[in-house]
Amino acid sequence: MTSQTPDTTASQACASAPLAGQERYVAPLDETPLQQVDSIDESQPASSMWAEAWRTLRRNPLFIVSAVLIVLVLLVAFFPSLFAKGDPNYCDLEHSLDPAGPGHPFGYDLMGCDVYTRTVYGTRASLSVGVLTTILVVIVGGLIGALAGYFGGWVDAVLSRITDIFYAIPLLLGAIVVLQMFRTSESIWKVVFVLALFGWVSVARITRGSVMEAKNLEFNTASEALGLSRIKNLFRHVIPNSLAPVIVVATTSLGTYIVSEATLSFLGIGLPSTMVSWGGDISAAQSLLRVAPSVLFWPSLALAITVLSFIMMGDAVRDALDPKSRTL
């Protein structure tokens, strides 16, 4: 075996002739042309992870449906006057509980206000609470979670315990107690603050987890070895890499904040009663459930569709950003 002269190898080959199907075989070269080792396919356009995610999203019917609905809801929230001509606060007791008629497709409520107009105008309050709460929650929860996850040790211990304490307080119970103190306030901000106060916890937990995962990737060590300071590394590398799950949670919980706002308004401690909102209207209509169910039905339907479309959007975004299907 050590000899390399062709003679001995030939005799060896003769001595143990290959079995049928195991003869020496060499594929013709033109069938598999040899490619350059590890060359870059320059025919494909360059694309980042976000571009890739967008491409997946665009093809997802769930995303298309929810996007159309959300655009519609946004339009209604920004320009309610385009959709309803009347004044939501103009009520005429003469029409109390009148059924639907021309120009008033949803009928009238107990006070004789047009249900359609009130539903359209209620959009803005619900949506702003949802969006503002989400923004606040992502900033506060994201920051706290990122610091806890990145620095670990006692920072993590302290921040995580604080998170746990807030986690232990039921949202509604906490919100009722806090909002009782600000009954007189007339702004939507009190609802936003209360929801954010009890809502940042889940985002903080998610961020902490994904930051802990991202900070252990080797590129952080590489950056540190390049001389980047730790805190700069957090903002330049770690946070951008842990955003995806936070975005998913934020989109999904936007819907739930709208529900919470409606619940609080329903309980009479949410938005001020002078403000038109779905929760307030549902609350007012509950006593009429037997007499005039449609008064309750329409604002509830609007609420359900809005929440559903945001949750669907969250699902679609998660599919696109799923860290498991992502080719890291």
Added chain:
Amino acid sequence: MTDNENNSKASRPLLQVTGLQVEFTTSAGPVRAVRDSSFTVYPGQWVAIVGESGSGKSTSAMSVIGLLPGTGHVTGGSIKLDGTEISHYTQKQFEQIRGKRIGLVPQDPMSNLNPVWRIGTQVKEAIVANGMDVKREKRSELAQKLADSEAEGHYHGSDDELFIGSSQLPDLMEESRKALLAAGKTEKQADEAMARFRDDWVPGSETRWRVREALIAEAVEADEAKRIATTYVTGATMDDRVAGLLTEAGLPDAAVRARQYPHEFSGGMRQRALIAIGLAARPELLIADEPTSALDVTVQKRILDHLHYLTESLGTAVLFITHDLGLAAERAQHIVVMYKGQVVESGPSLEVLQHPQHPYTKRLVAAAPSLASQRIISAKRRGDAETADESMDHKAASADTLEHAKTIIEVRDLVKEFKMPRRKEMFRAVDDVSFSVRRGTTCAIVGESGSGKSTVANMILHLLEPTSGTVLYRGQDTQGFDKKQLLDFRRHVQPVFQNPYGSLDPMYSIYRSIEEPLKIHGIGDKKSRLARVKELLDMVELPQSTMTRYPNELSGGQRQRIAIARAMALNPDVIVCDEAVSALDVLVQDQVLRLLNDLQAEKGLSYLFITHDLAVVRQIADDVVVMQHGKLVEHATTDEVFNNPKTQYTRDLLDAIPGGRLRLGLD
């Protein structure tokens, strides 16, 4: 197995794959993973499929047992198992074959055992699933049948399902000892033989006929041997059988081990457990899909040696899938080389290796690190020494540089201790290590996992504080550096890490990744930085258009070249490569090593090269530091370590290089 059987079986292939085609359905349409691949396996033979990642080697093998992942399906060709076409089989039909006729040893021992079940339970599962659990009633029936057939003079082992049981083992030992003494052995000889039996005869491991043969081999009379075997080998319980299988796979203390959980096992032990599971039902063919690529070389050698012995004694054929040509040539009689989903060359392994004919095989043989016998010579020097004998030239040149080299990094009495969770004493990851790196040369730190080599690298990079000892960079203690000095140090000492998939920020375009060090150190303006990035991409032989791309679009080797470009951006003196080429395919690895070597010759770089692969060391290093359990075992020049290893551990490492002793005749 008798010779007769061997011959009659050998004439007929056990597995015959012809013109196999496999397709995967993706959102962008069908992708052909395997086109027209053909190979044949005979009973008892080792056949290796060799190829780089994505060549279709695993896909070809998995289609044989109907375990194609995801959307994969066979679209053409035929797969014949012992003459029966199985390519059209449904999953239910495949279940009949899997385990019983074709066993599988999967690639990753870390993820292929269920962490919530005991090892024994998982082996038992393999026995029960294949109807191999010999229940008490069936056992006595079997014993009767065997006794009958033996009385008629038919005696053979392949149907013998009776194994030594733990309850009868003491009696068996005692009787055997008596028989040995009766056969005229002295006390001492008998004790020696008994010691051997005690090692071999673990409950559940040996069958009746093998006990008989073992006794006959020790000069016990045939009738007496048969009497002992039939009286005292009447069947093992399930637990005995599990322990027996694990013993067979080379796990010592199997009965205790079977009650442990996977996390209590090392990688090598898990792989042995997987081998036990794969062979539990005595398949005719074992598919081993890169069974040892996650393990250290010495462990790999031990496991493969054992698998070889085991399959030989059981007469099992092995379809061995590997990316390592040296390993394939060393273990298999027949090699199948795959490239881009096609078989490009196949034949007897030594012949393929010594006279490769397809250009791809030639390239593979030339690049295989395990087969290389000398250091890569840089492009510059290649040009200089076209006429001279290359190895001579290298020796002369290296001797030349050795004298002129000055120490750039020196490590003195380095110690690093880590606190172990729930334990008082500290764990010494690095224990009193001293060595130095000379300017313009490559120093390799070699060791197996857990040897502390990466910890040393991190301390040199100033990413970890040593417990005691010093790291000197150009004679200065790096511990005493203030912020400014440290930034300056960072500029001159750069790392390239192991994992090509983790070392680049996936959110950063290639341009931003390479530009980052320049930005951190405030070098140049936007325009000059752009020019520098282009220059660096040229240096690592990637097109400038790569700049706009993202890491997820590049292959492992390309990413590693980007990482090298980033490390080179600041014109460092020292680059610390922590397993920088370990995750790459052979050809790509060769390409990156050559690139590193050319850069060294051009820029006078010093490398500290951390690796577990001695074969790579030979190709790139001038000096070698061998580490084991945190201690430095050997420190010498590469030639010295390879030609004249001083310690047993280094010799073991050298022996374990697959295909290291094969001679090549590259035409």
